[in-house]
Amino acid sequence: MHRFLLLALLGASPLFNDLHAQSDWPTKPVRIIVPSSPGGGTDTIGRLLGVHFSAALGQQFIIENRAGAAGAIGYAAAARMAGDGYTLLIAPTTITSLHLVLKNPQFDALRDFTPITQVVASAQVLVVHPSIPARSVHDLVALAKKTRNELTFASPGEGSVPHLAVELLKNMTAIQLVHVPYKGVTPGLTDVIGGRVAAMIVNIISAKPHIDAGKLRPLAVTSLKRAEALPNVPTVSEAGYGEYEALQWFGLFAPAGTPQRIVSRLQVLTAAVLREPETRKRLAGEEPIGNSPEEFAKVIKNEVDKWTNVARAANLQPR
Template identity: 45%
Template sequence: MLPSLPPLRSARRPCTPTPAFQAGLPVVPYPPGGSADIPPRTIGQKLGERLGQTVVVENKAGAGTAIGAKAVASAAPDGYTLLLGTVSSQAINPAMTKVGYDALKDFVAVSPVAAIPFVLVAHPSLPAANVGDVLAMARANPGKVGYASAGPGTSNHLAGELMASSAKVQLMHVPYKGSAPALNDVLGGHVPLMFDLLATALPNVQSGKLKALAVTSRQRTPLLPNVPTARESGLQDYEVTAWFGVFAPAGTPAPVVARLNADLTAVLQAPDMQKRLRELGAEPESGPAEAYGRYVRDEADKWGAVVRKAGLTP
């Protein structure tokens, strides 16, 4: 039988904070309102109903997710302080710089939550109808076909590095201080390409302001059913998603992890929750904690290799 958890302290009544509940459930290592902030707030209420307690989401942004992740890594392993971890906090950033925690040793994976694919979008003026055309242009003009990103080491930057490595071509990375200014310059035709998250790419593709060349997920998305995957476009084994999952500090008792996994799985498999997440451009995911832990280790190996091959530094 799965254990019950004692009630979490509610933010609605005064209490003296203790180290066991210094951050809430879960900690989001991003500012409020972003794509990484939506899934936990969408899921939190339903999870709280199953746990019989208030679920408090706290944003601890900064240092490229390191501040929030480090806070959870050093928290008491009692099931109260969890991390809404992402591909950045658990796989990419630790490969690029000293983040103050070990993404694999300091956490135990609890459950996947969702994954948002990227869309390789192009300004309509670019004479390319598909990924093959882009790669042909890159081979003819090494290092001159540019793609915008939210900054060095971000997921949409490394999506381009992985494509270049997989296809053995040279692309020109054009970094910005965030996705919004990068997307604005692609819309303005100043940079021809960008790997943009499905949620923000969709309205620009539907309006004709950008054209979608490929999605980076393993399978096509029902939101853009006529757009092929990068794999279908000739890039074998290519897959890039902005994935989210729940992690607990290392040492959290196995029965607590099992209880949280079971409740998160039930919440994520509910039809209304799946519908809501898909409306946000995310594909709901669930599964055993052990399997998710293996997936995260594989992702850490994959992105570590990309970072090393590209010679990226902070």
């Protein structure tokens, strides 16, 4: 009788229910949607976390690559899923800007997702082909003003953060550059290396091997402080152009409505993974973050506001 009453009281306890619910998740495989093809930075982060989550929770975390439309296909797919803890999304900074150039975006970064944690962040780097007569941001600005609408810059796609990072630079320096959008980082960077396009703002991990080989010339990094991976490259701000900052980050999301207990559990697991020396070695060049869902939500809101203002100033129109 006493045992029955005790169980009844425990069953009515929110703490017991919460703990019981946690032990019930996950009871089946969890998908991690990656809005890009295998092999890129987003995919690498997703697979790294998936392996650790599987080991810690005893269930498969399966990578599902949903590439296309600069990430919009993957974002929209994740936004449509139930918030039951069985769908996650790894997304780059562009989730906060891509909607600005889409006529009918099928996702909203602020409404459709529950932020879990910002996984890593890093500076990007402004590079030019070695044939371009510019060795600093000042040189590039002077050249752009002299040549007028002749200098080209590549991006991984219209509305991507690397695209808007150049639009921000154009606005701050009052120059004109011709945008050449590509379907991803690799084809754009390939054309800069080949001399078919003059410049690009790109993540350091992708650019550094080509910088070291002399195939690209770095002019500046896009963070407020110099990047450890390129310590001799100044920041855009050092060149005298205000508080210029355009970081590349990757974050872990779940569909809206995902229970807080699951969100908290995944955040704690991610932070633990990021503290491991082997993880830090694999993510060389990226700064591990692992912040709280609340802190990450503020980052997302600030990024959406920032890129909305940049797009408006550049008069970018939805397509």
